[in-house]
Amino acid sequence: MNDTAEFPGKQIKRVVIAGGGTAGWMAAAALSKTLGKVLDITLVESEEIGTVGVGEATIPTLVTFHRLLDIGEQEFMAAVQGTIKLGISFENWLDVGHRYIHSFGLSGKDHWSAGFQHFWLRGRREGLASGYEDYCVELKASLQDRFAHLPRGGINYAYHMDASLYARFLRGLSERHGIKRVEGKIVSVATDDASGYITALTLADGSTIEGDLFIDCTGFRGLLIDKTLGVGFEDWSHWLFNDSALATQTTAVRDAVPYTRAIAGTSGWQWRIPLQHRVGNGIVYSSRHISDDDAKQEFLSSLEGEVIKYPWPIRFRPGQRQKSWEKNCVALGLAGSFIEPLESTTIHLIQRGIVHLLRMFPQVIAQSDIDQYNAQLNEELTHVRDFVVLHYTLTNRRDTPYWREIAEMKLPATLQHRIDLFRETGRVFRMPDELFAENSWIQVMMGQGIVPQQYHPIADVMSQPDLTRFLGDIKSNVDNTVRQLPAHMDYLRGYCPAPVPVR
Secondary structure (H helix, E strand, O other), X not given: OOOHHHOOOOEOOEEEEEOOHHHHHHHHHHHXXXXXXXXXXXXXEOOOOOOOOOOOEOOOHHHXXXXXXXXXXXXXXXXOOOEEEOEEEEEOOOOOOOEEEEEOOOOOOOEOOEOHHHHHHHHHHOOOOOOHHHHOHHHHHHHOOEOOOOHHHOOOOEEEOOHHHXXXXXXXXXXXXXXXXXXXXXXXXXXXXXXXXXXXXEEOOOOEEEOOEEEEOOXXXXXXXXXXXXXXXXXXXXXXXXXXXXXXXXXXXXXXXXXXXXXXXXXXXXXXXXXXXXEEEEEEEXXXXXXXHHHHHHHHOOOOOOEEEEEEEEEOOOEEEOOOEEOOEEEOHHHOEEOOHHHOOHHHXXXXXXXXXXXXXXXXXXXXXXXXXXHXXXXXXXXXXXXXXXXXXXXXXXXXHHHHHHHOOOOOHHHHHHHHHHHHHOOOOOOOOOOOOHHHHHHHHXXXXXXXXOOOOHHHHOOHHHHHHHHXXXXXXXXXXXXXXXXXXXXXXXXXXXXXXXX
16 A cells, blocks of 8 residues: 555545444445435445344334434335334343333423422322333333324334344445445455554455445454454453343244333343244343253243244353544444343444444544544443343342342442432432433332332422322323324334235
8 A cells, every 4th residue: 555545634535334234234324324425435245244133122212313314214114024112021030920111201290300200209108109100101002012103202112123124224225325335255454554544455356445434343253443453342241241142033923012022031031022024032141150052942942933043143242342443443333342132222332333423523533533432432331231230230039040140249330329329319310411311210220129218308398189189190191192092013004014024
């Protein structure tokens, strides 16, 4: 290479995305839609290299992402076998046989000085309130398998979808916006001797793809960020024990419910993600606590419907890159971090990486931009990590070595503070740009057994008749709203019917 283009200070004109899958094509779609007129964007992927093929449950932030890209919801949902997700049903987490739902909605009405939970806690103490779930439209709709779009964004929702179909859908969108896709296996990565910046990818056929900015979407391999630039990995396995998974697909034996199921087991948990014509299934487990063969047996014996695709294994290490952006390389998706998909955050974290990159997209790469990007991603990943760890630490289960070892685990100080604050005062704090809102923390902490010791005194200002009326009006409004919603799949059959796949 003899072009000064390889050195820092070069204006960014050529972006190369290494790897396809969900991360690669989400990046391609967003970049081509927003900056495609001023950038030359190339995506390199190989049909020889498979993708992980999971990440089929999402959270409401994807709805916003799609609006930014002008993606029509009906077209998208029909293309990806999509169903609606109003929350996650957590089964066997507090105790075997116990269930609660973490929904996407708001519960009740807040006062400027205190959240709704404080008024509800007083009401429960005085026998005036029913279950916390009765004050949230999304949660009640989940329990009754109902859904419809409501005026003025009156119901919060996300999607279940086929990950491979989603990548295909985004590929079509990206190519319409000028993305160039190159088929080929990356065999080497060239760097500039002086700066260490990546200059080009060499493919198996001998061709080279040069670029100014490279996005690593090569999954767990981290071909650019790790193998080439040597960015280390911060391991979180002392907080998140699971390191293995099996995934498969089964035929649907009933109408899809509007929630994901997360079912705790002996040494991990299983997911159930219902699509229009099939179900995505998986087991996530700790190989230190159960053998692969035993995990497979536990998994297969629990499945419903006909197995469409034999279970494929996934090995992973929970944690994050020490830097998501190094030199002229940005790592997205599994190349940058992995937190098990207990709260369906995988696609969200890809999305956040893309959105931050778009907001700070450089004309010329500056170290200050790199540092800010890494700080923002690090903070968001820490919040997500703590929220996932929360589910494991708040449990009464001691029935297997796995759960007993978890019970002895020392928590991150950031998480311990949140738990202590809620247990002692009923309060929850939220940092700016943090993913999970106060009600998410409340639903999980109360769903897994925490009853706050006190509530805010503002709740005592309301007279008992007024509190009764306040709680009753909210509950009635929720009941009336949910009662008018159609059955989830009845609604989708009219709104976005997906073709029956040919097997």
